[in-house]
Amino acid sequence: MFRVPYDDLYRTLERAMQHLGLQGERAALCARLFAETTRDGVYTHGLDRFPRFAEMVANGCIDVNAEPTRVTGAGASTAAFAIERWDGHLGPGNLNAHAAMQRTIALARQYGLGGVALANTNHWMRGGSYGWLAADAGVFAMCWTNTLANLPPWGASTPAVGNNPLVIAVPRPGGAHVVLDMAMSQFSYGALSGYTARGQQLPVPGGYDQSGNLTTDPAAIEASKRALAIGYWKGSGLSLVLDMLAAMLSGGKATHDIPLEPTRESAVSQVFLAIDPSSLASRADLDAIADGILDSLRQAIPIDPARPLRYPGEHTIHLREENLRLGVPVNPELWQKLQSLSF
Numbered sequence: 001m002f003r004v005p006y007d008d009l010y011r012t013l014e015r016a017m018q019h020l021g022l023q024g025e026r027a028a029l030c031a032r033l034f035a036e037t038t039r040d041g042v043y044t045h046g047l048d049r050f051p052r053f054a055e056m057v058a059n060g061c062i063d064v065n066a067e068p069t070r071v072t073g074a075g076a077s078t079a080a081f082a083i084e085r086w087d088g089h090l091g092p093g094n095l096n097a098h099a100a101m102q103r104t105i106a107l108a109r110q111y112g113l114g115g116v117a118l119a120n121t122n123h124w125m126r127g128g129s130y131g132w133l134a135a136d137a138g139v140f141a142m143c144w145t146n147t148l149a150n151l152p153p154w155g156a157s158t159p160a161v162g163n164n165p166l167v168i169a170v171p172r173p174g175g176a177h178v179v180l181d182m183a184m185s186q187f188s189y190g191a192l193s194g195y196t197a198r199g200q201q202l203p204v205p206g207g208y209d210q211s212g213n214l215t216t217d218p219a220a221i222e223a224s225k226r227a228l229a230i231g232y233w234k235g236s237g238l239s240l241v242l243d244m245l246a247a248m249l250s251g252g253k254a255t256h257d258i259p260l261e262p263t264r265e266s267a268v269s270q271v272f273l274a275i276d277p278s279s280l281a282s283r284a285d286l287d288a289i290a291d292g293i294l295d296s297l298r299q300a301i302p303i304d305p306a307r308p309l310r311y312p313g314e315h316t317i318h319l320r321e322e323n324l325r326l327g328v329p330v331n332p333e334l335w336q337k338l339q340s341l342s343f
Contacts, residue, residue, distance in 0.1 A: 001331060003329055004330055004335065006327070010032060016031070016341060019341045020057050020064055021064040026064075033129055042126045045125045047338070051334070052262065062092055066091035067099070068121070069086065070084055070086050085117050085118075087118075088121030089120060090122060093268075097129070097143075100118045100130075101141070101274070104272040108139050109276050112276055117252075117269070118271070121252075123145075128167055136175065138276075138278075140275040142167065142168050142169075146246045146269050147162035149162060150227070154229060162258075164242040165183050165188075168180045176317060177313055179312055192222050192227070207226050207228045209221070214228070247269045252267065252269035
């Protein structure tokens with residue numbers, strides 16, 4: 001790994017997006033979402049994910065010119081909520097998700113609570129991006145997506161549920177938002193790949209080897225395709241209901257309908273929810289509650305004094321500042337390919 005200035009990363013990604021056929025503001029936004037994900041330390045879903053994105057554009061799973069459209073909606077001026085169905089038309093997943101969350105925020109500001117159920121879209125890359133987007137707008141948010149079947153349900157040895165990421169965001173002053181961004185497995189497959197590439201073992205068991213034994217060997221889990229669900233049967237159940245909600249609310253595909261080949265994982269279903277708390281309490285009152293919760297968290301005694309407790313999203317803020325100051329870590333071979341647009 002070596003580091004490049006964030007602006008260089010962004011401009012190179014923008015040029016790559018234009019090379020793939022995106023134009024104008026869409027190319028700029030798609031590049032920014034990739035660049036920000038990498039800047040924030042989620043390397044597996046930032047620059048490292050670009051080759052798969054390019055391959056899916058080439059094989060037709062991603063239509064770079066498609067934009068999401070509203071299919072139907074519910075809500076009225078007297079209602080306290082509104083939810084709409086949208087169709088992503090197989091457009092770039094991060095652009096579709098960004099548009100869906102922006103629409104959700106607008107509905108929340110109008111009705112108090114807003115939602116968009118998005119069908120027929122593509123991988124949204126880093127789900128946390130849309131949590132940060134909502135928190136920056138001062139609203140609470142929750143969003144999730146289904147995926148291809150890559151996680152064995154509890155009691156099974158073969159995949160049948162998705163590693164369906166869930167994001168929950170709480171706005172905080174000065175951009176110090178609490179943003180939980182988690183997959184349904186103890187370690188995402190991107191994280192497993194990262195550990196394997198670094199030659200490291202997992203800190204706790206993350207799945208099973210091909211003999212059915214729990215292991216901390218990431219390569220063995222990748223080979224068996226038997227990642228461990230968070231909370232064992234609890235994570236398995238949560239994955240199932242998130243899939244059901246996404247498919248049923250959007251009218252889109254469920255996990256079992258999505259192609260199993262990663263480079264053809266397309267037409268996924270997603271849900272975006274936002275709550276505008278301004279009619280419930282003052283910003284100062286909300287911040288005081290959050291301050292009390294986070295202060296209580298920090299009073300817990302850490303097992304390792306060198307590793308103080310942190311809330312979800314706090315490490316992201318640290319990495320963001322560090323990478324903006326020192327440069328964003330990139331894979332040299334991938335960076336060279338990106339600069340030459342040899343995808």
